[in-house]
Amino acid sequence: MGIVIKQSFKNTLSTYIGFGIGAINALFLYTNFLTDDYYGLVAFVLSAANIMLPFMAFGVQNALIKFYSTFKTKNSLNSFLTLMLFLPFVFIIPVGLIGIFGYDFIASLLSEKNPMVYEYVWHIYITAIAMAYFEIFYAWSKVHLKTVFGNIMREIFHRFCIMILLGCVYMKWIDVETFIDGVVAVYALRMIIMKIYAYALRFPVIKFSEIEDVSSILKYSFLIIIAGSIAMVILDLDKFMIGQYLEIENVAYYSVSVFIATVISVPQRSMHQIMMPLTAKFLNENNKTELESLYQKSSLSLLLISGLIFLLIVVNINMLYEILPEKFTGGLFVVVIIGLAKLYDNVMGNNNAIIFNSDYYRVVLFFGVLLATLAVVFNMILIPIYGIEGSAFATFLAIVIYNTLKLIFVKMKLKMQPFSFTTIKVLILLTVLSFGFYYVEFSFHPMVNIILKSILLSLLYLFLVYKFKFSKDINDQLKKYLPFL
Template sequence: MGIVINQSFKNTITTYLGFGLGAINTLFLYTEFMSDTYYGLVAYILSTANIMMPLMAFGVQNTLIKFYSTFKTKNSLNSFMTLMLFLPLALTIPIGIIGYISYDSIANWLSQKNDIVGDYLWYIFITALAMAYFEVFFAWVKVQMKTVFGNFMKEVFHRVGVMILLFALYLEWITVEQFLIGLVGVYVLRMLAMLVNAFYIRLPVFRFYKIDKLSSILKYSSLIIIAGSIATMILDIDKFMLNNYIEIEKVAYYSVAVFIATVIAVPQRAMHQIMMPLTAKFINDNNREELKDLYERSSLTLYIISGFIFLLIVLNVNELYHIIPEEFSGGISVVFLISIAKLYDNLLGNNNAILFNSDYYRMVLVFGVILAISAIVLNMILIPLYGINGSAVATLIAVAVYNTIKVIFVKLKYGMQPFTIQTLKISGLLILCVLVFYFWEFPFNPYINITLKSMAIGLVYAYLIYKLKVSADISDMFNTYLRLKR
């Protein structure tokens, strides 16, 4: 457990550091140093590359982790690892050839609303390829129980690189075209650094012997492609589709709003590494009592923590938008809608861990496909009517329906659900705080107002959470802190 706790702690620190750097880039540097049109283009390139990444990786990043420990001899393991290195090429090469042959047709389709997009298709392809192989090499070290460097590269490295490029753009050391080339270069460099680290930890030995589990491996990889594509699609399909309906600078406004709301997801990402192995153990041991307890406790803990972040965001959003350029203020409604979606994600606790470690994994993929189709259809209907707000509504509806289906499915198959009377108390507290604090503003500059209001919200929220005794885990943390202060 020592190595797990140690690496989890370090990974949590780098995750928060990465989000902090991302906030500086997203809210201040991009908005001040780059035109809205090119900012929207950057958001589009990265979102589209992110959508393509699971397909180009061929699910190898998950397949490697699942099957690595099942190979007991050196020859069989080396053959498996060789397959994992080359398997992504089975899709990336055909995609590249199709892109080369059909470049003009694809460019014309994607440029119907914004002509600028058509000139940067190869930037998308190269970035997606770099993202895909980064995940492969990260998985390569994960199976060796070495995750700290990879997590730093995943969360921090590219954001530092982007920050350097943005300052270089501001100082006129580079042009915006050179910035875009540098952006792609940052992701390629990140992939190469991960490659060096992976091969330093475990140097590949190329073997092309027959693999006994080949059909199972390919079947699992194919299913994981669907799962990974759905997960990333829900995060980025809105920005991809917005390009086809509205001016590309509005994609930048939407991206800023979504990033602000996505901060709510940080606690879930930090706890995910802990909840996955615990959930798998309880399911494998058929320990329903402990599984139910973890389900409820993880839901409560994440709801309390993410609820506090939710309050800080929605209650300070007006002041926050006074800090960044005025034209971005159209994204305030998007912040509210996506924040609710992210809060609902946290409310589910370890629901995903239960489903993905259960025998019902394929059913989850069916739900995911339905969700992806729903999100696309809703975006097609709502974006032309309401612009970026319509896309946010589409995302909220799709996520709400998907999460509700998952809760019902676990209830039917396992006879448990994460909600308790304490969930209602927390919901009531969140609503009360929104009603009390939303229209309460201090007469100072935005930075002071955000600081003072956040302190007031924090004190009231912490006091009421402690007094209401909604979570034994949170109460124990408070009691430990209070004993130390005495």
């Protein structure tokens, strides 16, 4: 776990900086510099692009990681990398042609509830391509166990650029339409920078030689599209469907609440970058001992880290809503229920990486179809009845069912599971501290309350985690960065 913890710490730091910038954007700049409908439009465009991303990438970002270490000669590796670069065009070109000849039909369908969407369908397509190739070039660097720069680009770069664009809107240097064009340009620029970095690690040599067992690679890429779609469906289908059932400003209100809850997923996102290639390596070497150790340690470490974030959000949410504009403060249930779903995601450890890189990856076809169906059905039923709270609960149900199925599957096939008695002890600690600090309030300004309560809770939590020795890896990091413990 040494390299995992080391790079995960750096990735977590950069991810939190990115989320800090994103928080300023989502909670303050968007809400004050754009009208609700345009904020909702931006959220809708990015969510739709995220849903398209797995198809545009054609599963290449995962195939790169799974198969890279299996090629032992330069010729075979160059041929493999050439295939990875060109394979996404199998989907990108036909979709582009459909867009050219069927734009009116597609745009009319997407803008039926909100007509302002009609002019921005191409923005979705271009952004999806930029996102897809960014992930491919990021995977290119991951196989060299270089994840920190890519994580900075993934978490900080585009948010910082969008902050600048929002400032330009406020100063009236650009209008809102130009701002939306600028957002698309930022994602394209991010992809180009990531490409340059990836090529600096290993410059591609275009070679179209025959690849051994190419059918397995293509089959894996095709099936992994579904697996990648699952994550995007869970993250963005709710926003997309809210835009189809409710006024588009509701997407903005929902996005604020989801953004707050999504902070819980930061440790998983950070650790996942280095766990994917390591998991693939252990599976390719049939090193079950190291794999099981990584599974259990990653689960416990993520629970301990994300548990603290969950605590800080839950105990401070009321004070945070006092700072936000009143129309954005109706999502308390959304924050809590999405937060619980994200916490469950973290407890899964590197479960996703195990399934994606094992010989059982085909099971994602079944899980993917089931989850997508459930997510759509739950949203269709609950959004018209309960609005954005119904969408949050639909997402929660879909995540719980999906993760539980994956947990059971890995246990049945690989005879390993991530939990231990320590997991139960950590959950008890989180429950006690949640109820213990939720009702603690100080008679200061809300921001002062948030800072003061967060410091007290964090110190107590870290002390208890260290004292009870829940995790050796976490304790080692606490000793290193908090020498007073």
